[in-house]
Amino acid sequence: MTAASERVEGPVADEATVIAARPATDGVPARSARPWVELAGAPSPAPFAGLPDRDLDRRELLELVSAVAASPQLWQEHVAYDDQNRHYVSLHRDAHVDVWVLCWTPANDTGWHDHDISSGAVAVVEGCLTEHNLSLAQPSLATDVAAGAAYAFGPDHIHRLTGRDAGSVSIHAYSPPLWRMGQYAVSPSGMLHRTSVSYADELRPLDDMI
Ligand SMILES: [Fe+2]
Numbered sequence: 001m002t003a004a005s006e007r008v009e010g011p012v013a014d015e016a017t018v019i020a021a022r023p024a025t026d027g028v029p030a031r032s033a034r035p036w037v038e039l040a041g042a043p044s045p046a047p048f049a050g051l052p053d054r055d056l057d058r059r060e061l062l063e064l065v066s067a068v069a070a071s072p073q074l075w076q077e078h079v080a081y082d083d084q085n086r087h088y089v090s091l092h093r094d095a096h097v098d099v100w101v102l103c104w105t106p107a108n109d110t111g112w113h114d115h116d117i118s119s120g121a122v123a124v125v126e127g128c129l130t131e132h133n134l135s136l137a138q139p140s141l142a143t144d145v146a147a148g149a150a151y152a153f154g155p156d157h158i159h160r161l162t163g164r165d166a167g168s169v170s171i172h173a174y175s176p177p178l179w180r181m182g183q184y185a186v187s188p189s190g191m192l193h194r195t196s197v198s199y200a201d202e203l204r205p206l207d208d209m210i
Contacts, residue, residue, distance in 0.1 A: 047071060048092045048099070055096050056175040058152035061121035065150055065171045068099060069123040075101035079126075079169055083107035086202055091171075098177035098199075102170050104129060104163030111205030112160045112184040114194075118174040120157070123150035127168025132160040134184070136192075158184065160205075 047067035056064065068074055068091065078089040078101050086108040092099040104127065112134055122129075124147050131151070133141035144164055145151065153159070178199035185193050185206035195206065 047074070048094075051094070051097060053096070056119075056173070058119050058121065058154065061097070061119060061173045061175055062123075062150055062152045064097065064099065064173045065121045065123035068171045068173070069125045069150070072125075075125075075169070075171065079103050081105050081167065086110075088202075093177055096177070097173055097175040099171065099173045102172060104161075104168035104170065105166050106163050108163040109205050110159075110161045110203040112158060113203050114158045114182040114184075115155060115174060115178060116180045116182060116196075117155050118176055118178055119152065119154050120172060120174045121150060121152040122161075123171045124148070125169045125171060127163070127165035129168055129170055130162045130164045132162065134158050134160070158182075 047064060051064070052060070074091055075089070078091075080087045081103050083105050084107075086102070086104070088100050088102040090098065090100055112132075122131075122145070124145050126147050128144050128146040131141075131143045131145050133143070135141060147168075180196050181199055181201075181203065182194045183197055183203065183206050185195065187193060197203070
């Protein structure tokens with residue numbers, strides 16, 4: 001789901017998270033300031049053909065999400081919205097990568113989570129999402145990622161995604177394919193806990209930790 005390689009070279013090579021960012025508008029201070037990566041993928045009849053027979057790096061994941069984002073024939077028929085049960089559909093899964101289309105309303109919230117050993121990339125194709133980055137010493141980051149932007153991250157990334165705008169759609173790719181994920185919650189005593197969940201489980205907030 002992504003784009004021309006020169007477009008993503010710097011941030012992807014150097015940062016755990018490449019984000020693009022537009023300050024969040026929900027009143028949460030946005031401390032992320034990197035310019036977002038604009039999508040420039042060309043429509044492709046078969047973006048899953050020719051994938052390497054190995055895990056993909058963050059640049060390759062960005063290129064893949066860009067290509068899929070630019071190919072609505074692959075995901076448009078799957079778009080649907082649900083405030084209670086976030087709607088998402090697997091578009092592709094092989095030994096090295098899985099690709100999903102996710103649909104968002106402002107009521108949809110993944111809660112804090114990681115992706116275990118997988119790197120990932122997200123391309124927003126409709127509407128706007130908010131990417132939250134957990135910070136324990138100061139307010140967590142909140143960055144709006146609007147249609148036309150994409151970012152990638154490594155397996156060290158902990159985040160929370162929420163729908164900012166009704167009718168939002170995003171394309172996600174992970175390599176190696178998601179299998180287990182970690183969800184985070186804070187106990188009444190203030191201890192941070194990680195719970196391992198299946199990739200097949202819908203991520204939801206475990207608590208009101210912000
Ligand atoms: Fe995630």
